[in-house]
Amino acid sequence: MTIVTLRVNGASHEVDIDPATPLLYVLRNDLELRGPRFGCGLGQCGVCTIIVDGAAVRSCTIPASQVSGEITTLEGLSTNGMLDPLQQAWIDEQVPQCGYCQNGQIMTAKALLNQNPNPTDIEIRTGMEGALCRCMTYYRIQAAIKRVVQGAVVSATPETDQGADV
Amino acid sequence: MSKTLQLPKIIEDALLQANPSTSRRNFLKSSGALILSVGVNSIPGGKVLAQTTDSGPYTDPDFLQLDTWIVIHPDNTASFFVGKTDGGQGTGTAFRQMMCDELDIAYDKTNLVMGSTDTTPDQGGSGGSDGVERDGWPMRRVAAEARRVLLGLASDYLEIPITELVVSNAIITSNNDPSKIVTYAELIGGRTFNVSLTGENVNATSGVANVKPVSDLNVIGQSIQRYDIPAKVDGSLIWAVDVKLPGMVHARNVRPPLVGATLRSIDESSVADTPGLIRVVSRGNYVAVVCEREEQAISAARQLQVDWAAPSEAPFPASDDLFDYMRSATIAANSASDITGDPDSALEAAEHLIEAEYEVPYQGHTAIGPAHALADPSDGQMTIYSNDIKSYGLRRGVAKFLGIAKEQVRVIYMDGPQVYGRTAADDAGFEAAFLAHELGRPVRVQWMRDEETAWDTKGPAYTFKLRGGLDRQGKLVALEYAARAADYNHLGYNQADTVLIAQLMGIRPSEPAKGRSVTPSIKYAIANQRMTADIVSLPLIWGTPLRTGNLRDPNGPQVTFAFESFIDELAAVASADPVQFRLDLLTSSDEDDLLRRARSIATLNAAAESFGWETRPSPNPQISEPGSPFVTGRGLGYTFRNGTVVALIAEVEVNRTTGHIWVKRLVCGHDCGLVINPAGLSHTVECGILHGLSRALWEEVQFDTKKIKSVDWVSHPSLRHSDIPETIEIVQVNGDPNPDRPDLPHYGAGEASHKPVIAAVANAIYDATGVRLRRPPFRKERVLAAIHAQT
Numbered sequence: 001m002t003i004v005t006l007r008v009n010g011a012s013h014e015v016d017i018d019p020a021t022p023l024l025y026v027l028r029n030d031l032e033l034r035g036p037r038f039g040c041g042l043g044q045c046g047v048c049t050i051i052v053d054g055a056a057v058r059s060c061t062i063p064a065s066q067v068s069g070e071i072t073t074l075e076g077l078s079t080n081g082m083l084d085p086l087q088q089a090w091i092d093e094q095v096p097q098c099g100y101c102q103n104g105q106i107m108t109a110k111a112l113l114n115q116n117p118n119p120t121d122i123e124i125r126t127g128m129e130g131a132l133c134r135c136m137t138y139y140r141i142q143a144a145i146k147r148v149v150q151g152a153v154v155s156a157t158p159e160t161d162q163g164a165d166v
Numbered sequence: 167m168s169k170t171l172q173l174p175k176i177i178e179d180a181l182l183q184a185n186p187s188t189s190r191r192n193f194l195k196s197s198g199a200l201i202l203s204v205g206v207n208s209i210p211g212g213k214v215l216a217q218t219t220d221s222g223p224y225t226d227p228d229f230l231q232l233d234t235w236i237v238i239h240p241d242n243t244a245s246f247f248v249g250k251t252d253g254g255q256g257t258g259t260a261f262r263q264m265m266c267d268e269l270d271i272a273y274d275k276t277n278l279v280m281g282s283t284d285t286t287p288d289q290g291g292s293g294g295s296d297g298v299e300r301d302g303w304p305m306r307r308v309a310a311e312a313r314r315v316l317l318g319l320a321s322d323y324l325e326i327p328i329t330e331l332v333v334s335n336a337i338i339t340s341n342n343d344p345s346k347i348v349t350y351a352e353l354i355g356g357r358t359f360n361v362s363l364t365g366e367n368v369n370a371t372s373g374v375a376n377v378k379p380v381s382d383l384n385v386i387g388q389s390i391q392r393y394d395i396p397a398k399v400d401g402s403l404i405w406a407v408d409v410k411l412p413g414m415v416h417a418r419n420v421r422p423p424l425v426g427a428t429l430r431s432i433d434e435s436s437v438a439d440t441p442g443l444i445r446v447v448s449r450g451n452y453v454a455v456v457c458e459r460e461e462q463a464i465s466a467a468r469q470l471q472v473d474w475a476a477p478s479e480a481p482f483p484a485s486d487d488l489f490d491y492m493r494s495a496t497i498a499a500n501s502a503s504d505i506t507g508d509p510d511s512a513l514e515a516a517e518h519l520i521e522a523e524y525e526v527p528y529q530g531h532t533a534i535g536p537a538h539a540l541a542d543p544s545d546g547q548m549t550i551y552s553n554d555i556k557s558y559g560l561r562r563g564v565a566k567f568l569g570i571a572k573e574q575v576r577v578i579y580m581d582g583p584q585v586y587g588r589t590a591a592d593d594a595g596f597e598a599a600f601l602a603h604e605l606g607r608p609v610r611v612q613w614m615r616d617e618e619t620a621w622d623t624k625g626p627a628y629t630f631k632l633r634g635g636l637d638r639q640g641k642l643v644a645l646e647y648a649a650r651a652a653d654y655n656h657l658g659y660n661q662a663d664t665v666l667i668a669q670l671m672g673i674r675p676s677e678p679a680k681g682r683s684v685t686p687s688i689k690y691a692i693a694n695q696r697m698t699a700d701i702v703s704l705p706l707i708w709g710t711p712l713r714t715g716n717l718r719d720p721n722g723p724q725v726t727f728a729f730e731s732f733i734d735e736l737a738a739v740a741s742a743d744p745v746q747f748r749l750d751l752l753t754s755s756d757e758d759d760l761l762r763r764a765r766s767i768a769t770l771n772a773a774a775e776s777f778g779w780e781t782r783p784s785p786n787p788q789i790s791e792p793g794s795p796f797v798t799g800r801g802l803g804y805t806f807r808n809g810t811v812v813a814l815i816a817e818v819e820v821n822r823t824t825g826h827i828w829v830k831r832l833v834c835g836h837d838c839g840l841v842i843n844p845a846g847l848s849h850t851v852e853c854g855i856l857h858g859l860s861r862a863l864w865e866e867v868q869f870d871t872k873k874i875k876s877v878d879w880v881s882h883p884s885l886r887h888s889d890i891p892e893t894i895e896i897v898q899v900n901g902d903p904n905p906d907r908p909d910l911p912h913y914g915a916g917e918a919s920h921k922p923v924i925a926a927v928a929n930a931i932y933d934a935t936g937v938r939l940r941r942p943p944f945r946k947e948r949v950l951a952a953i954h955a956q957t
Contacts, residue, residue, distance in 0.1 A: 041614060074400070094845060
């Protein structure tokens with residue numbers, strides 16, 4: 001076991017883990033974050049996606065000890081208690097069905113827009129290609145991203161507060 | 167580990183959508199007494215909760231008590247408790263709308279708890295797209311009954327006859343004197359109704375009150391946003407995968423590497439140095455490792471050396487040989503045989519005799535999140551946190567499997583990945599409970615990706631042979647349909663003797679439950695027809711990953727693909743327009759089917775009109791641009807499922823050089839009677855169609871004679887962002903085309919729109935290319951081979 005320091009959503013955390021532990025399990029089980037979820041463990045589906053220094057990273061395959069940058073998870077997207085425009089667009093378009101993959105969809109879209117704030121329809125499809133959804137909410141995901149690109153989103157929803165302790 | 171069996175506060179918060187009101191059970195136990203109960207909107211942040219300790223036994227909530235379904239809080243809000251689950255189709259929101267309308271309370275003054283076996287009445291969980299269609303009725307009736315009781319109480323309280331009272335948003339006033347006013351809360355807030363209901367089963371549950379006529383419904387019909395979505399996009403929702411308990415440990419399964427293999431021995435020394443190892447558990451051919459941490463369990467499961475004896479016979483043919491095997495296999499069971507008129511003579515006398523065979527491979531659920539559950543054996547009880555859609559069945563099944571009373575078991579239903587029928591969530595729930603029972607501490611289990619894709623239950627593979635006879639005018643005079651489904655030993659839900667862990671342990675019923683092989687549910691009038699549907703078995707019946715179980719409209723996509731493709735083939739031979747050919751088949755004087763046919767015609771016409779359907783036969787005579795590999799076409803699939811009609815039109819673009827298919831546009835005519843939430847309905851229909859598109863273009867379980875080869879998203883592709891149409895239009899027909907008839911009831915949605923997709927796409931490919939594809943998925947290699955075979 002090794003002490004690994006992670007910077008997550010603006011805070012610093014030290015965890016005592018096997019350094020080969022995929023970051024996903026540290027985020028979920030040690031830091032008790034719920035955004036990134038297990039989907040494949042192979043980097044194929046995107047359900048576990050987080051953002052490290054602005055770029056999308058699959059947390060299920062990267063060892064926690066190899067991540068030195070600033071990590072943002074779904075929980076860290078909101079600012080001053082208000083949702084990120086992407087999250088608001090997801091509500092406006094009523095995107096999720098089951099919702100299990102939507103962390104991957106939102107975080108992949110966030111990284112896409114970080115890199116390219118005005119993607120074309122084709123660039124949205126290409127940029128989102130690796131984020132799978134088995135409920136098949138793709139059509140509305142693309143509509144929600146286009147809303148943000150067009151600047152048609154006004155964040156009006158405070159993030160949900162479920163911060164009670166177990 | 168937890169010594170008292172207390173539902174974690176955060177979990178109960180989650181069940182109440184972060185609006186904790188009161189402990190459900192304590193509330194009910196305080197029968198008649200005024201207890202401190204706080205309403206759904208009164209607690210900022212939802213951090214306060216009444217005591218929830220409850221160590222069982224867990225008796226069945228009594229569906230014949232009004233208090234089981236509805237609680238009115240002192241702040242004039244209400245909580246509803248229903249025995250359903252919501253896989254994300256918005257049924258929870260729809261149920262709330264239905265109950266709000268009957269109770270006369272504003273939607274945002276209510277919340278809803280679903281599918282947890284000790285707090286909600288057993289409505290069986292979900293399945294069959296029947297939540298709104300069937301289970302919505304008792305919800306409406308009990309809410310109407312609560313309103314009736316409240317009016318009676320108000321009448322006594324205000325000393326005004328009921329006939330002079332009006333209700334709006336949980337406030338009752340006098341017709342004549344607005345100063346005479348009383349709220350629901352003042353009448354009963356925080357106290358129980360103590361009103362008995364009647365009904366021989368939960369579906370028949372009713373009070374004395376009648377439900378409202380459609381003209382009086384206000385909340386129903388509104389596109390209210392789903393209450394569950396905000397917490398799903400900001401990361402705050404607590405899912406079944408998120409529950410953490412003190413002392414909880416992690417398990418992973420170790421499956422036989424060869425199908426049908428038997429366990430000889432386990433070399434536990436192979437994991438002896440694995441950090442955090444707690445135990446290797448095995449019984450029969452079921453093997454699991456349990457570790458302190460999740461990643462440790464994953465490593466240990468991979469590292470464990472197990473000696474397996476290969477089976478003496480191949481468990482199944484390779485997937486490439488499956489259909490030949492099925493066609494030559496001995497019939498194991500018959501599912502349907504139906505003759506109308508004299509098909510033999512009519513086929514013989516026909517001017518044109520058309521024959522075609524179709525095949526559909528095994529397809530799987532392959533949930534985006536592999537199956538999982540957490541089981542807590544504290545205090546000698548068993549609490550299972552699960553997204554299983556049939557939580558009540560999981561409870562009964564686990565009790566039987568463990569040999570304990572069902573009152574010792576409860577299932578807390580929580581959100582999870584998509585579940586369309588009998589998924590591996592059943593299996594994971596049993597595994598977690600078994601391991602927790604063995605270890606005496608909370609155990610969380612989750613399947614790995616290869617396990618989920620290979621071992622989840624499958625929709626049955628099918629072969630079809632169809633023959634049709636047209637007369638000189640191109641009219642269909644005779645039809646013969648013969649189907650074979652590889653559906654012997656079709657798994658039920660949560661059965662203690664058929665779940666995977668039981669099968670691997672060697673536990674099984676005396677004989678397999680034969681599945682179904684079905685005939686089309688369309689409403690065409692065909693004078694002479696023979697419909698047969700048989701079932702065949704694969705060599706290995708038990709402990710196989712090709713276990714069949716209900717997968718979203720279990721036989722519909724297969725059967726509708728074959729039948730609606732064949733109708734299209736007949737139309738082409740008759741040189742008839744595919745829409746008109748179907749409309750001509752939908753004429754009949756049969757009174758019983760008149761409404762169904764009339765609704766079918768209205769739905770087909772609505773889809774065709776919205777699409778801008780040009781009347782002409784297929785294939786499309788349009789020639790592509792010189793030098794362009796692209797050709798386009800349109801195709802139709804029609805179906806009737808229970809009370810719901812769907813007519814789906816797909817426009818496809820085919821690249822004749824690569825074989826790549828892109829469905830550019832989808833137009834769906836949809837009639838499911840009374841619509842509860844139009845936006846929610848459209849979203850569910852849209853996702854149902856696109857799931858069907860994934861099965862049309864990509865999905866197929868592949869295997870050799872030893873194992874499943876489809877194990878991840880590369881070897882088992884699914885629909886992706888680039889496959890999505892430019893436009894999807896859902897045309898809600900919703901209603902009886904005859905204005906003189908009474909309002910239609912609310913039928914189901916979800917599965918119906920999933921059903922005709924493969925057929926619509928195949929018919930569109932034919933329209934574009936003149937090439938008929940008779941076996942999905944339509945991956946580019948198959949399309950290209952068919953194009954080359956034609957030229």
